[in-house]
Amino acid sequence: MFWLYPTYIAPIFNQFKPLGNVELKTKIDNLLKRTGFQSDGVFVMDGSKRSSYGNAYFTGIGKNKRIVFFDTLLKGMNDDEVQAILAHELGHFHHKHIKKHMISSFTISLLGLALLGYLINQDWFFHGLGISHPSNHIALILFTLTMPVFSFFIAPVNNYLSRKHEFEADAFAAKHANADDLVSSLVKLYKDNAATLTPDYLYSAFHDSHPSASIRINQLKTYK
Ligand SMILES: [Zn+2]
Structure with missing residues (x-):
């Protein structure tokens, strides 16, 4: 592919x-x-x-x-802003974030499938969810419906790592392009996406894969 x-x-x-x-x-x-x-x-x-x-x-x-x-x-965007955005993406590549993300999502998928393989043989899994005739396809449906209750708690860990990667990519961009250009491109992107600049701290820590605008921009300004 x-x-x-x-x-x-x-x-x-x-x-x-x-x-x-x-x-x-x-x-x-x-x-x-x-x-x-x-x-x-x-x-x-x-x-x-x-x-x-x-x-x-x-x-x-x-x-x-x-x-x-x-x-x-x-x-x-102007040319310098486009260059800064590309430098950020190259930062992700340089730090092998894509490879790391693939390895962790493959591992989580494998663990999920192993869990499904175990549950498919447990009568309590079906009976506990109101099913009297266990079958493979019912197991798949029940598993898909119940997983989000548990994976909900994995999301903040993933998001924390993702935000860490964003800071690393920003640092790379500041080094190889220009921090000010990245700041102005980000402001334009946040404006276009109508994203809030000051999200709630706890909400953001739990749900956001990217650092909030103000935190990210303040960090970029320290690289000058
Ligand atoms: Zn990024």
């Missing part, structure tokens, strides 16, 4: 054009050189076809990695 997706599957749903802005392209090439990142090209996707949501991402593996910007992201 890593090989097929960028070249054959994604273009079925969206149009990808090589980045046309020469000045921005030069800045990006320099950033990639500075950070030792190899890429197969920088593309712009017509995300505006569906919504105003803006994003940037990588696809592929090895030297075949493509960098993709949504046209909606490029529209509101």
